[in-house]
Amino acid sequence: MATTPAGAEALRDLVARSLVGARDRTELLTGCVDDTDLARQHSPLMSPLVWDLAHVANQEELWLLREVGGREPMHPEIDPLYDAFEHPRAERPALPLLPPGEARAYAHEVRGRVLDLVSAATFGGTRLLDGAFAFGMIAQHEQQHDETMLITHQLRKGAPALSAPPPAAPRPDALALPAEVLIPGGPFGMGTSAEPWALDNERPAHTVTVPGFYLDTTPVTNAAYAAFIAAGGYDTARWWSPAGWAHRQRARLAAPLHWRRDGNGWLRTRFGVTEPVPPAEPVMHVCWYEAQAYAAWAGRRLPTEAEWEKAARHDPVTGRSRRYPWGDEDPTAGRANLGQRHLQPAPAGSYPLGAAPSGARQLVGDVWEWTASDFLPYPGFTAWPYREYSEVFFGGGYKVLRGASFGVAPVLSRATFRNWDYPIRRQIFAGFRTARDAEPALAGPGA
Ligand code: AVJ
Ligand code: FE
Numbered sequence: 001m002a003t004t005p006a007g008a009e010a011l012r013d014l015v016a017r018s019l020v021g022a023r024d025r026t027e028l029l030t031g032c033v034d035d036t037d038l039a040r041q042h043s044p045l046m047s048p049l050v051w052d053l054a055h056v057a058n059q060e061e062l063w064l065l066r067e068v069g070g071r072e073p074m075h076p077e078i079d080p081l082y083d084a085f086e087h088p089r090a091e092r093p094a095l096p097l098l099p100p101g102e103a104r105a106y107a108h109e110v111r112g113r114v115l116d117l118v119s120a121a122t123f124g125g126t127r128l129l130d131g132a133f134a135f136g137m138i139a140q141h142e143q144q145h146d147e148t149m150l151i152t153h154q155l156r157k158g159a160p161a162l163s164a165p166p167p168a169a170p171r172p173d174a175l176a177l178p179a180e181v182l183i184p185g186g187p188f189g190m191g192t193s194a195e196p197w198a199l200d201n202e203r204p205a206h207t208v209t210v211p212g213f214y215l216d217t218t219p220v221t222n223a224a225y226a227a228f229i230a231a232g233g234y235d236t237a238r239w240w241s242p243a244g245w246a247h248r249q250r251a252r253l254a255a256p257l258h259w260r261r262d263g264n265g266w267l268r269t270r271f272g273v274t275e276p277v278p279p280a281e282p283v284m285h286v287c288w289y290e291a292q293a294y295a296a297w298a299g300r301r302l303p304t305e306a307e308w309e310k311a312a313r314h315d316p317v318t319g320r321s322r323r324y325p326w327g328d329e330d331p332t333a334g335r336a337n338l339g340q341r342h343l344q345p346a347p348a349g350s351y352p353l354g355a356a357p358s359g360a361r362q363l364v365g366d367v368w369e370w371t372a373s374d375f376l377p378y379p380g381f382t383a384w385p386y387r388e389y390s391e392v393f394f395g396g397g398y399k400v401l402r403g404a405s406f407g408v409a410p411v412l413s414r415a416t417f418r419n420w421d422y423p424i425r426r427q428i429f430a431g432f433r434t435a436r437d438a439e440p441a442l443a444g445p446g447a
Helices: 005-031 035-039 049-068 076-082 089-094 100-120 130-155 172-176 222-230 242-250 288-297 305-313
Strands: 180-183 186-190 206-210 213-216 259-262 265-270 273-276 368-374 399-402 419-421 435-437
Touching (some): 005 100, 005 130, 035 049, 035 100, 049 076, 180 305, 206 305, 213 305, 222 288, 242 288, 288 368
Antiparallel strands (some): 180 213, 186 206, 259 265, 265 273, 399 419
């Protein structure tokens, strides 16, 4: 698809802003600790921050300078070090990684050459260039690693390195919201074939018929989750799936990760600060098994991925699927808690301007939400441009998460975006909301 000169100018601008925005965040996340801290592994689940930094630069070089730009490799000998499939995270600290100064210099050099390429690009003629896809993919990749690095910061011990203002206090109407909203049964358009920067697993658009169901208006709060704990939820096998109960026993789960008992209440540690658990905030750092057990205790279940997406995108007036719960317009600070503006989710019931047509709030932003569904391809899926983004993970025992956390950049927050992780993982910024089937319609007169 060819672009007009004005279209190319707008795309150059969007690409430059997206790349620069990602890099500003990477610099914040890697500039607020010293070099020793950058090279250290803070958790076996995570890479050293300096690995993420050079990996982001290496992927940018591979896709934008080599694939799109046709340039020769800058340092081919380092490629294997930064290939996520050659070395699992636990092995990375022992690798001869570029030290922080060299990693920064490499990232800076790649970025300079990429911005030169962007200033002359016309974005068309190949699939990687159409709509500036490859550039969008790389900006999204860096932002995904920025969220990963934010998780590393949350796992890091020691004095706080990051700070941000808290989100606004709960809105007065938050308590008056209905507990659940009805999503009437019927077909809707799931996934996308039109969103230029959508990744392969979001494609293609396809129709899915979803029976009527009720969905929590907001994510499950810390207060509600504490009630599950107080009711003995962690000690009652019948709320848990068999695999979940076995995991709960083995891992001795008793509360969300980062929570600690304090008399009758709970404290949590958040980016190095210990504070009382805020009751109105969406619960975070629970694994899929915990989310499933809570839902069973509440007499409910996790929504399927299709249910979640229908609640987030389907406009019952037009029958169309929206880009975001609130419509097609990009996120703003008033619509969603995204982009690490805050270092925590906002109280349940926040962001009325971000509500979906159903009235559900905070579907995008605040916390990732576990769904009931396994990570599988949509009908008609084709891997593109590389199998290792999605395809190799399908059917691998991963559960789908939807909706984006406070640490997700707007460029990744479209309501078709799919995240996935193992059902035991708790370090991610994940919570959940629950659902139930709608009653079958009552038989009318004469039926
Ligand atoms: C989509 C978040 C599961 O971090 O493993 C980063 C994103 N893929 N580099 C991950 C990703 C390649 C991916 N997740
Ligand atoms: Fe990566």
